[in-house]
Amino acid sequence: MGDHVRKTVVAPRSLARHFSPYLLSVTLALVEASGCAVSRGDLGMAFDEKDISAIKKGSATQADVVRLLGAPDNVIQLGDRDVFHYYHYTLKHGTFLVFSRVNIAADELYVFFDRHGIVDQVLFGPRTDKLEFQFWPFGE
Secondary structure, rough: OOOOOOOOOHHHHHHHHHHHHHHHHHHHHHHHOOEEEEEEEEEEOOOOHHHHHOOOOOOEEHHHHHHOOOOOOOEEOOOEEEEEEEEEEEEEEEEEOEEEEEEEEEEEEEEEEEEEEEEEEEEEOOHHHHHOOOOOOOOO
């Protein structure tokens, strides 16, 4: 006699139910593999505001400023005048899955000298203390 072959047809809903646990497992594995990362970095030395306030306009010399703060990061020449530029940058970075957010802020100090090398003006802009870490890459 003839052998009967029994064929089972799987309906689409039952197929989805059958593969759902596997699909969920693979999705979770991919999410975990892509991961999350957090980093922070600094460039330059942080400023001590006592040192900045010790720079006296009209009497401090270039040598006095170097003694207090070290060598400048840049020396800018404006005609017959020099400007010492010091900086400190802070970076905060967060990655979530494939999304990334980077925030950077800088403290910058400019010391202007007259043509005789005496401090004429001191400008300091502190901003790194206001830098927030933002892990989520969208919006504020």
